[in-house]
Amino acid sequence: MIKKEILVIGGGPSAMVVAGGCRMFYPNKSVSIIKKDTDSMVPCGIPYVFGNLLASVEDDMIPCGDMAAKMGTELIYDKALKIDGEAKTLTCKSGEVYSYEKLIIATGSTPKVPKKIKNYDAKGVFQVPKSPDYIRKMQSALADVQEVIIVGTGFIGVEVADELQSAGKKVTLIGPRLLKSSFDEEVSVYMEKIIDKNGVKLLKGERVTEIVIKKGRAYGVKLKSDTVIKADAIILATGYAPNIDVAQESGIHIGEFGAIRVDEYMRTNITDIFAIGDCAEKRDFITRRVSPVMLASTATAEARVAAANLFSINLVKSFKGTIGIFSTVMNDQAFGSAGVTESQAKKEGIEYISTVVKVAGKHPAVLPNTQEQVIKLIATKKGGVVIGAQLVGGLDAGEMINMLGAIIESRYTIFDLIGLQVATHPLLTSAPTTYPVMQAAQMLVAQFFKE
Amino acid sequence: MIKKEILVIGGGPSAMVVAGGCRMFYPNKSVSIIKKDTDSMVPCGIPYVFGNLLASVEDDMIPCGDMAAKMGTELIYDKALKIDGEAKTLTCKSGEVYSYEKLIIATGSTPKVPKKIKNYDAKGVFQVPKSPDYIRKMQSALADVQEVIIVGTGFIGVEVADELQSAGKKVTLIGPRLLKSSFDEEVSVYMEKIIDKNGVKLLKGERVTEIVIKKGRAYGVKLKSDTVIKADAIILATGYAPNIDVAQESGIHIGEFGAIRVDEYMRTNITDIFAIGDCAEKRDFITRRVSPVMLASTATAEARVAAANLFSINLVKSFKGTIGIFSTVMNDQAFGSAGVTESQAKKEGIEYISTVVKVAGKHPAVLPNTQEQVIKLIATKKGGVVIGAQLVGGLDAGEMINMLGAIIESRYTIFDLIGLQVATHPLLTSAPTTYPVMQAAQMLVAQFFKE
Secondary structure (H helix, E strand, O other), rough: OOOEEEEEOOHHHHHHHHHHHHHHOOOOOOEEEOOOOOOOOHHHOOOOOHOEEEEHHHHHHEEEHHHHHHHEEEEEEEEEEEEEEOEEEEEEEEOOEEEEEEEOOOOOOOOOOOOOEOOOOOOOOOOOOOOOHHHHHHHHHHOOOOEEEEOOOHHHHHHHHHHHHHHHEEEEEEEEOOOOOOOOOOHHHHHHHHHHHHOOOEEEEEEEEEEEOOEEEEEEEEEEOOEEOOEEEEOOOOOEOOOOOHHHHOOOOOOOOEOOOOOOOOEEOOOOOOOHHHHEEEEEEOOEEEEOOOOOOOOOOOEEEEEOOOOOOOOOOOOEEOOEEEEEEEEOEEEEEEEOHHHHHHHOOEEEEEEEEEEEOOOOOOOOOEEEEEEEEEEEEEOOOOEEEEEOOOOHHHHHHHHHHHHOOOOOOOOHOOOOOOOOOOOOOOOOOOOOHHHHHHHHHHHHOOO | OOOEEEEEEOOOOOHHHHHHHHHHHHOOOOOOEEEEOOOEOOHHHHHHOOOOOOOOOHHHHHHHHHHHHHOOOOOEEOOOEEEEOOOOOOOOOOOOEEEOOOEEEOOOOOOOOOOOOEOOOOOOOEOOOOOOHHHHHHHHHHOOOEEEEEOOOOHHHHHHHHHHOOOEEEEEEEEEOOOOOOOOOHHHHHHHHHHHHHHEEEEEEEOEEEEEEEEEEEEEEEEEOEEEEOOOOOEOOOOEEEOOOOHHHHHEEEOOOEEOOOOOOOOOOOEEEEEEEHHHHEEEEOOEEEEEEOOOOHHHHHHHHHHHOOOOOOOOOOOEEEEOOEEEEEOOOEEEEEOOOHHHHHHHOOOOOEEEEEEEEOOOOOOOOOEEEEEEEEEEOOOOEEEEEEEEEOOOOOHHHHHHHHHHHHOHHHHHHHOOOOOOOOOOOOOOOHHHHHHHOOOOOOOHHHH
16 A cells, blocks of 8 residues: 555646645645546547547647646556545456545546437447537548538537538537527527538537438438438537446445535535536536536636645635636637526526627727727526626637636626626727626616616 | 706716716705716727727717706706805806705816926827817827827726727837736736837836927927937826816815815715715725726716715715726726835835736637636735736727625625625636635635635
């Protein structure tokens, strides 16, 4: 048995951040990372290795080795198998046993097995795991292919579709509607126009029931309506499931969506064992329901919180739940979302008010590269607390949504928001007179004046 | 006497916003704007009419007429002279007298008379007022000129200098250091490198005592050291003073920096008279001292607050003081600042901690157009409340500083900030593992762990 102090299982963003945080907060403690593979990909960069932006899988690597060296943490390449919470030890595939003072599980997620689709594992069918080896093989398999079907209109499906078409493929995208869980219909429409202009064929509202097989490999997909669509390759982008094998084996409690149960300090039910990132259960910041959201930004926030509270509670009620904050980009147009959408608010029985504002993203609008900004703002009907925002704009909308995220996390009301001060500059933002966040807030406040 | 309901004096950003807010909140009340000139310029766009970005003064106009028509407010072209607070009337230059229910003074600011500089009003010396006529004349006077000296290293001085050099002038910029009131020395240095690369000569730390005259017009400037520097034209960008003639004539209290005294609801000492924008006194959000900051974003926030509280207090303690939030751009690099700088904190006796973080603004960093992001974060030493942020980055830093502004306004602590969730995307932001705001917060939290 080898004695360790802080032990981290995993090698993705949250593992690296918790290791760095621990080194920063507890410089006298050693940190060891048990990592299954030698390489880890930057998860949100994966779609871009299929287009023209990243030349290869190697361009999309988390430099774990360099990071570990810089932070002064140890990297052990081994597969974690079982934890003994009483003895405080971890047994690995190599046979090695490690003791720990504090253990952090950050095992991430892998693509869900799409059991509802018949023949989902046929030859010529791909998923999008975060494995460099798989993605390399997938890249070369797709190199000679003309027609690709992508099943799933979440962010991986949409981004991979857009990249593959930019690389010259004929792409058909099948799913309910674009980024349904983050955007309301009226915002999805903006993306649909772009995707359509780029040449991706969208079968909106369709569902795939079966992979059709010919000569031992995928030939196309069968829709709910029994129509068959032909393709040379099929990519299933139907979501991810938490990696919980080690945790489950070890008696750690698992929650509703199959993720590890944790509290606000990222502690599991077993003393001195924490879980963070995609493998850990999340609650929604607003609805307080268990949320299936998996985002590197949520994962790394959890990592920082776990590090700060590892040896004692230092930051009271630290992790407040996921606000599901998200951004993407299509043709130099950025889309952002934070908090609940209008459809989620309806579904959850939240009484809400909402408004949409459109402005020019620079001022005066005659300036070159001025793009339209569209914001949708959602607040509670009674107290006017901001609970959701959706944004379409130029590339700067990617940071604008982060302002709205901070507004939601700090429980800003629209009444405070009309007095918010923002820096405005002709070449950087919309005009101070029209800045859409405060304009939207003002329109919502006006609804209270009517009563 | 003509009976009016809501009367606004002014025609700049805050006047237009308060008029729009009143129409939105009180649709049954009429709003009339008394405006001196027929045209108003977009204030922060003025520097850009001297370079290649805006073709003419006409390209930088606030479309007051269109805006008024759209909002359903009346525009009266006249000069306000005197208010009778007892009779609730306003007398104008035309001789007309208007009664009001509520009066809002939004008379703005004009360049300060730089009395300390001898011969400041010589021929060939310019200031930068917000007057279209003046700017048009200045443009044509500068057209044939080769060498220009700009006195003042605040944002107008720096932006005008950069634009004039881009239009082919030989520019010398004289002042303490670039944007001293918004940035600490270590951030100013980034701007100085750019300005220098662009060919602007910066005389840092110098002071102009006199305009040297030859043949009845400005020939150059004399420095404190008695050195004389020659130029064909001289621009004095030495700050603005509130326009308070009408207010002062009418017995309204004036404060420390010569601005109209107001409370958190933007009310003056006279019942039913409000003041907003550059002509109204501001307090600093953090230091609570009277602040000379003049920003359209602060002005428009005040305008929204005044509108909401015009007939009764609706939003308790609405305007919380200026956070001095500010952004500018040089060579596609954006600079932002909010809250106090380190030098201000020192001067005000605030016990603070601070840190600087540098990261790649996209992820992975091999992506095209990846620019470095630098953030300086300042928090109180005792409670860790975020009180200042400075930012250098790509154009998206213009919106990133607004996230930091919201963080400062909502009195976020660094302990909350490490758990902040931000949307990250390869093409839009830095990596979730390195996002500089949380990384800086974490480094500051680590200082508390040491104690």
